[in-house]
Amino acid sequence: MIRLSRRLACALDLVPAGRPVLDVGCDHAFTSIALVESGKCPFCVASDVRPGPLLAAEKNIREASLEGKIKTVLADGIPENIGEIMSGLFAGNGGRKDGASDSIPGAACVITGMGGMLIRRILEDAGERLDLFDALVLSPQSEPDKVRRCLSGLHFKIASERMVKEDGKYYPMILCARGEGEPISAKEALYGPVLLRERDPVLHEYLLKQRGALSVIREELLRHGKDGSTRYAEVSGLLEVTDEALSDY
Secondary structure, three states, rough: OOOOOHHHHHHHHOOOOOOOEEEEOOOOOOHHHHHHHHOOOOEEEEEEEEEEHHHHHHHHHOOOOOOOOOEEEOOOOOOOHHHHHHHHHHHHHHOOOOOOOHHHHOOEEEEEEEEEEHHHHHHHHHHHHHHHEEEEEEHHHHHOHHHHHOHHHEEEEEEEEEEEEEOOOOEEEEEEEOOOOOOOOOHHHHHHHHHHOOHHHHHHHHHHHHHHHHHHHHHHHHHHOOOOOOOOOOOOHHHHHHHHHOOOO
């Protein structure tokens, strides 16, 4: 059985059970293998933009004897023919034999290990291909506000959130479901509406650390006479939003 990092284990836990999964940026396919081995999902498509990781992924899939349940695809983002690939896997794993894509249960898409702007670009570039998915599990490593703000335009809403600390770094984990989301504030976009509402303890730790770092930067800018700079205004704005988030605790 594959042993996942704390971050990837949290992503696996958020994936709704019983759904086929597209693992974008799969790297060595550890998430896909764990999803199938655990019985949580019937089959996976593991895609990556880099040939090297895909070769390692294929080796790991063979060693796990899961060639019939996990297919690797070289693609930048969501593969152009993802519906056809899912149909083939569905037919090969007990589904309808005519390959009809509309017979596939609502799929889930997992995207972790990327910056927020890249995740946003992948989702927005997918167009109609995104209709195949009823759930998204997203973990932006930077600019999470860019991801949260784009969801409503893609007809997804935030269903659940977690924050994981691993090796001194903090990772937001977002489960999105089909539906029209409510407008979100600046603090909710940056730090997560569900995390704030549930007063997540890991988020609280992160907010305190973030406030300390921002305060140091602002003081340095002030000391060097840059209090009229764009950077000073940006840091001051972030500090204000962070203080507002901390007031929820």
